[in-house]
Amino acid sequence: MKATIAKIFLFMLAVVSLYAYVGQLVPQFEEHPPQKKVITTETPKEELVASGQEILRGKGGCLVCHKDQERGNERGPDLRQAAGKAATRKPGTAAEAYLIESLVTPDAFLVEGYPKMMPPSMKPPANLSMAEVKAVVAYLQSLGGAEVTVKVEAADVAAEKKSSGPVHRGKALMAEQGCVGCHKVEGEGGEIGPELTKVAERHEPAKIAQKIADPTLWTAEGFQTGLMPPRPDMPEGDRQEIAAYLAGLSGKSYSPTGTASPWSHEGVRLGAVIAVFNIVMLLVLGWARAREKSTLSPGPSPIEGEGRNTAGAAS
Ligand code: HEC
Ligand code: HEC
Secondary structure, three states, X not given: OHHHHHHHHHHHHHHHHHHHHHHHHOOOOXXXXXXXXXXXXXXXXXXXXXXXXXXXXXXXXXXHOOEOOOOEOOOOOOOOOHHHHHHHHOOOOOHHHHHHHHHHOHHHOOOOOOOOOOOOOOOOOOOOOHHHHHHHHHHHHHHOOOOOOOOOOHHHHHHHXXXXXXXXXXXXXXXXXXXXXXXXXXXXXXXOOOOOOOHHHHOOHHHHHHHHHOHHHOOOOOOOOOOOOOOOOOOHHHHHHHHHHHHHHOXXXXXXXXXXXXXXXXXXXXXXXXXXXXXXXXHHHHHHHHHHHHHHOOOOOHHHHHHHHHHHHHO
C-alpha cells in the first residue's frame, strides 16, 4: 500500500516537473523590434531604395495604376520614366521636389493626357509616412537610373512614430500607472524623472522591470532619490510588459525567460495546482483505505464481505 502511494507520488512528481519544464520553455513576454524595416535618417541609400520598392509594390498600392516593371497597369504613367521626366515636368520645380509632390499632392500637377485620379499617398488607403514617401522617391530615382538624392530628415521619422498602429500594452500601462506624469517617453510626459525613451540603452530590460518594483535599485544621475514611488504590488507581468515596451523603443529584443521569477510562468502555476490536487486525492485515497481496513479489522463481517464481493464481481 505504501509502495503504491510512493509510486503514484513519484509519477505525479514527474508529470509536474514536465509541466514546469515545458512552461519554462515557453517565453511569456517576448518583444521583437518592429518587423517592418524602420526607416531612419541613417538608412543607407540601397536600403532606402529596397524599402521604397517594397512599399510601392505592397502597401502603397501603386501598381494598381502604374508599372514599375512589365507588371502593373497603365492608368497612370509608367514609373520607369518618372525620375527622368521629373526635372522638366513642372516648370520651376526640381526633379526631387516634383516626385515628392506627385505622391503627396498628386492633383497639384497633372501629367498631360491623364485624369485626376491618383489618391494622395499620405492619406488612406496607402497612408504612407513622409519617410516612406521619401523611400518610394528613392526607388523611383534608382529605377530611372538617376542619382538617389532624396534624404530622410529627422522630422520625417518623428512624424512616422506618431502614425504607428496599435498601442503597445506596456505603453498603455505606463499611462495607467502614472509613469508618464514624471517621465517623458517618445516625446510626451513629465520632467520630474529622466526621459525613458532610450532607457533600455542604459539599463538591461530585466533591471528596469526590477526598478519599477524597487526604485532604490539605482538612482539616475542628476535626479533625486526617493521621488519615484515603489510598486512592489504591481504584477510582475505588467512590469515585464513595460520593460519590454521600453526595450523595443531602444530597438532591443527582450524575452525575460529565466530572468523572471519561475512563479510567473504558467507552467509552474499549473503544475502547482495539479500537485495540490493530486496530494489531496492521495490523502483522500489513503484515508479511505485506512477506514476500510479499520472497518475490516474487528473481525470478518459476512454481510459486509459478501456485499463487497458482489460489488467487485459486478464491476
Ligand atoms: C488610382 C490610380 C493611381 C494610384 C493608386 C497611384 N497613382 Fe500615381 N498617378 C496616377 C495618374 C492617373 C497619374 C497621372 C496624373 C497625375 O499626374 O496625377 C499619376 C502620376 C504619378 C506620378 C507622376 C509621374 C510622371 O511621369 O510625372 C508619380 C511619380 C506617381 N503617380 C507615383 C505613384 C506612386 C508612388 C503611387 C503609390 C504610392 C501611385 N502613384 C499611386 C494614378 C495613380
Ligand atoms: C513621482 C514621480 C515618478 C513616478 C510616478 C515614476 N517615476 Fe520613475 N523615476 C522618477 C525619478 C525622480 C527618477 C530618477 C531617480 C531615480 O533613479 O530613482 C526615476 C527613475 C526611473 C528609472 C531609471 C531611469 C534611468 O535613466 O536610470 C526608470 C526605468 C523609471 N523611473 C521607470 C518608471 C516607471 C516604469 C514608472 C511607472 C510604473 C515610474 N518610473 C514612475 C520619478 C518617478
